[in-house]
Amino acid sequence: MTAAATGPRKSIVPAGASRHAIFFVLAAVYLAGLAVSPAFAEPNYLFNVLRQIAPVGIAAIGVTLVMILGGVDLSVGAVISLTAVLTASVMAGDPGNIALAIFVACATGFGIGLLNGMIAAFSRVSPFILTLGMGVAVMGLTQMFTGGTAKGTVSPGFREFFNFRIGGYVPVLALALLLLAGIGLFIEKATTFGRQLFLVGTNRATAILSGLPVRGVTIVAYALSGLFGALAGIALLARSGVSSTVAGQGLEFQVLAAVVLGGTTFVGGRGGIAGTVAGTLVLVIAFNLVNIAGLPYQMQLIVMGGIIILASALYGRISEHVG
Amino acid sequence: MAVARAQRWLAFERDGIFLLLAATVVISAMTIPAFRDPANLANVIRQAGVLGILAIGQTFVIVAGMIDLSIGMIAGLVVVLSSVLLYGEAALTLPVVALMILVGGGIGLLNGVLLNTLRLHPLILTFGMLSVLQGAIFSFTDKSVGRTSEPLSILANGDIFGIPWSAILLMGLAIGAHVLFARTQFGYHLVAAGGNPESARRAGINVERIRLAVFVISGATAGLAGVLLAGRLGTGYPLAGSGLELDAIVAVVLGGTLLSGGRGSVWRSLAGVLMLAVISNVLNLLGVSAFVQQFIKGVIVIVAILLNQPRGANT
Numbered sequence: 001m002t003a004a005a006t007g008p009r010k011s012i013v014p015a016g017a018s019r020h021a022i023f024f025v026l027a028a029v030y031l032a033g034l035a036v037s038p039a040f041a042e043p044n045y046l047f048n049v050l051r052q053i054a055p056v057g058i059a060a061i062g063v064t065l066v067m068i069l070g071g072v073d074l075s076v077g078a079v080i081s082l083t084a085v086l087t088a089s090v091m092a093g094d095p096g097n098i099a100l101a102i103f104v105a106c107a108t109g110f111g112i113g114l115l116n117g118m119i120a121a122f123s124r125v126s127p128f129i130l131t132l133g134m135g136v137a138v139m140g141l142t143q144m145f146t147g148g149t150a151k152g153t154v155s156p157g158f159r160e161f162f163n164f165r166i167g168g169y170v171p172v173l174a175l176a177l178l179l180l181a182g183i184g185l186f187i188e189k190a191t192t193f194g195r196q197l198f199l200v201g202t203n204r205a206t207a208i209l210s211g212l213p214v215r216g217v218t219i220v221a222y223a224l225s226g227l228f229g230a231l232a233g234i235a236l237l238a239r240s241g242v243s244s245t246v247a248g249q250g251l252e253f254q255v256l257a258a259v260v261l262g263g264t265t266f267v268g269g270r271g272g273i274a275g276t277v278a279g280t281l282v283l284v285i286a287f288n289l290v291n292i293a294g295l296p297y298q299m300q301l302i303v304m305g306g307i308i309i310l311a312s313a314l315y316g317r318i319s320e321h322v323g
Numbered sequence: 324m325a326v327a328r329a330q331r332w333l334a335f336e337r338d339g340i341f342l343l344l345a346a347t348v349v350i351s352a353m354t355i356p357a358f359r360d361p362a363n364l365a366n367v368i369r370q371a372g373v374l375g376i377l378a379i380g381q382t383f384v385i386v387a388g389m390i391d392l393s394i395g396m397i398a399g400l401v402v403v404l405s406s407v408l409l410y411g412e413a414a415l416t417l418p419v420v421a422l423m424i425l426v427g428g429g430i431g432l433l434n435g436v437l438l439n440t441l442r443l444h445p446l447i448l449t450f451g452m453l454s455v456l457q458g459a460i461f462s463f464t465d466k467s468v469g470r471t472s473e474p475l476s477i478l479a480n481g482d483i484f485g486i487p488w489s490a491i492l493l494m495g496l497a498i499g500a501h502v503l504f505a506r507t508q509f510g511y512h513l514v515a516a517g518g519n520p521e522s523a524r525r526a527g528i529n530v531e532r533i534r535l536a537v538f539v540i541s542g543a544t545a546g547l548a549g550v551l552l553a554g555r556l557g558t559g560y561p562l563a564g565s566g567l568e569l570d571a572i573v574a575v576v577l578g579g580t581l582l583s584g585g586r587g588s589v590w591r592s593l594a595g596v597l598m599l600a601v602i603s604n605v606l607n608l609l610g611v612s613a614f615v616q617q618f619i620k621g622v623i624v625i626v627a628i629l630l631n632q633p634r635g636a637n638t
Contacts, residue, residue: 125628126582128446132569133628137621143614253454266447298465301458308451313441 021314022262022278029285037292040285043169050174051163053284055080055236056251057177057277060258061184062113062228064276067259068188069221070201070268071120071127075112076229076255078138080248083109083233085142088152088243095155106230112138113226117219135252142245152243162238173238180231184273187224197221201268250301257304258283261311283307340578340594347601357608365487369480371600372489373398373552375593377571378578379500380544382592384445385575386504387537388517388584392449392568393434394545396456397427399564401549403460406469406559416474424546430456431542435535453568460561469559479554489551493593496544501589513537518585569624574599576627599623 033040040046059076066073083105090101116134120127145151162173188194196217200207208214236247262279264271286307290299352359377394384391401423408419430452438448478488504510515523516533524530552563577595580587602623606616 119625119629123629124632125625126446128450129569129572129582129628130625133573133621133624135621136566136569136624137618140614140616140618140621144612144618148614253450256450257454260447266444296462298458298461301461302455303458305451305454305456305458308454309437309441309443309448312443312447312451316442 022275022282025261026278026282026285029282029289033285033289036289047165047170047174049281049284049288050177051171051239053280054173054177055232055239055248056254056258056283057280058180058235059229059232059251060255060262060276060280061180061273062225063255064259064262064264064271064273065184065188065197065221066127066225067264067266068197068201068268068271069218070204071218071222072131072256072266073113073116073222073225073229074128074131074252074256075116075134075138076131076225076232077248077250077252078135078142079109079112079226079229080233080236080251081245082112082138082142082145082248083230084237084247085146085151085243085245087234087237088154089145091152091155091158093153093155095157098155098158101155102234105234106227109226109228109230109233110223111226113223113229114219116226117222120222121215121218139249146245148245150242150244154237154241154243159238159241162235173235176235180228181273181277184228188273193217193220198269201270203269253301253304253308254283257307257311260308260315263315265315266312267316279311338579338591340591340598344594344598344601347598347605351601351605355605355608358605361485363604363608365482365485367597367600367604368490369487369555370604371596372479372487372493373548373555374567374570374574374599375493375596376496376544376548376551377567378574378592378596379496379589380541380548381568381571381575382578382580382587382589383500383504383513383537384541385572385580385582386517386584386587387513387533388520389438389445389534389537390449390572390582391431391434391538391541392446392572393430393452393456394541394548394571395564395567395569396453396460397430397542397545397564398549398552398567399561400430400456400460401427401546402553402556402563403464403468403559403561405475405550405553406467406471409469409472409475411470411472413472413474416472419472420475420547420550423550424543427546427549428539428543431538431540431545432535434542435538438534438538439531457565464559464561467558467560471553471557471559475550475554476557477554479551492551496547497589497593504589509533509536514585570599570620573624573627576631579631582628582631 030040059080063073063076086108087101087105090104091097112134116131119125119130162176163171165171166175188197196207196212199212200214200217204214233248237243240247258280259276260266260279261282262271262275262277264276283304286303287300290303291297357363377398380394381391404426405419405423408422409415434449434452437443438445441448478492481488483491504513512523512528513533515526516528516530520530549564553559556563574595575587575592576582577598578587578591578593580592603616606619
């Protein structure tokens with residue numbers, strides 16, 4: 001945050017300890033993984049892990065922006081399902097339709113985010129309940145659209161492109177995650193909008209009194225979250241090839257866990273996308289450790305819930321000490 | 324004048340749900356013949372039983388300025404656990420029901436203790452707990468297991484003199500809850516702690532203990548709701564409880580209880596529950612698909628919270 005010197009110097013950045021805690025956790029979890037299984041030293045395995053978590057990671061970037069603002073977006077799981085099904089349906093097995101399909105999915109995600117943002121900006125409803133409700137409505141829309149079953153056909157070339165390993169190692173999907181994280185970081189660190197996100201999240205009342213476009217910032221943040229949700233839906237379709245109605249169901253838990261782990265708190269005003277990326281990696285390594293330990297897949301839900309609670313508590317404590 | 328208008332609006336907000344419910348029932352009865360069939364009306368009330376019990380618990384939590392998203396999964400866990408423990412054995416009914424209420428209350432106690440010691444926002448805490456409980460249920464089973472007992476089936480589906488047993492249970496519970504809420508010191512302290520925790524604390528009220536108590540109440544009622552739900556389903560279906568927490572919150576919110584805490588009533592929450600049950604029944608009678616119903620449900624959530632906002636300074 002070197003650029004902070006030019007802006008109003010509010011204490012929006014907590015002490016280094018809490019800002020970097022997640023990176024130490026990531027290192028520790030990675031070393032634990034390395035100790036348990038030599039696979040963690042193989043680039044191929046690591047890139048595969050990255051490919052595996054790409055949908056969650058991409059969605060988490062958008063949700064981070066909303067949470068810095070002091071909001072939250074739990075409709076993202078439903079948006080992922082809807083956009084995955086939409087992409088497959090518009091493609092209808094024809095490679096010529098891929099661009100159109102991606103555009104339709106992105107526009108839809110953006111539109112849902114826009115709606116969330118407008119309601120959040122022009123009312124004082126709890127964004128938690130608002131986006132939970134929006135998730136239910138979008139889930140209903142998806143099922144109305146599909147009739148409750150899988151729908152659409154993935155075009156040849158679509159999955160092949162995203163799962164192609166550049167140089168034999170780096171899957172395009174993993175690269176897409178890193179690229180989108182880079183774009184998110186740019187929005188967060190280098191734009192006026194990014195600065196305003198932190199200011200609104202730190203103190204909404206002050207932001208309004210200072211004449212910041214609070215409503216505009218809110219709307220854009222939620223719209224971006226919807227857009228990233230759509231990109232995550234496309235990524236999920238590319239990864240699995242299955243355009244089931246419930247593909248994204250429950251992913252909002254993973255997304256929230258990743259964001260909270262990364263140090264972006266529910267209160268707003270702190271955290272960032274770098275932490276979210278690290279949080280996403282911690283989450284996926286933890287999942288892999290659960291698998292390696294031979295625990296049932298469903299234990300992931302328990303791990304995630306535990307992470308959401310404990311990480312929130314920990315960051316809450318740290319920020320209490322700092323200021 | 325602004326004050327008078329605000330007061331009129333408050334009165335409408337307080338009692339509007341009764342008018343809305345009455346209007347919906349009258350219009351439905353006039354336009355849909357199948358709706359006014361006594362058997363159908365009894366069915367509406369039976370359907371409202373589970374949600375009604377959950378909403379009573381949630382009313383306490385919301386009045387205290389908290390929220391509990393874990394109740395759906397507590398009920399779901401109880402559906403599975405009670406069915407496995409009972410396996411159709413009628414003689415075990417009472418001990419199992421008691422145990423399930425204890426299990427629910429115990430999870431609520433855990434919520435309350437974590438909330439107070441970790442000082443977390445209740446949304447985050449209970450959302451995490453929702454995930455943990457869902458994982459616990461699915462780790463245990465991913466398909467229907469066990470069988471509920473005859474007495475529970477009767478409680479959930481049977482009538483006495485044409486009145487559903489579940490309606491009697493719900494009324495009994497509601498009267499108890501209303502007395503606790505409106506006639507005891509605990510109730511007064513609860514309202515004070517929810518309205519303004521800082522003032523309540525300064526007035527010597529142990530806000531932490533109130534919060535602990537409401538989560539225990541919420542968990543225990545979720546346990547009871549789970550047993551009733553198992554009675555309705557007949558078996559331990561692992562997905563039975565998912566989404567019920569949102570329905571319960573919406574019912575309370577429809578009843579005019581502010582999510583910011585400090586006021587609310589058991590009766591208005593129950594009117595909200597009946598409202599949801601009537602809407603769902605009418606949509607079923609009209610042959611609206613489950614998918615469209617889910618969409619409508621989401622829209623109801625959003626409209627309900629939009630109508631529920633605290634008036635005042637628009638920040």
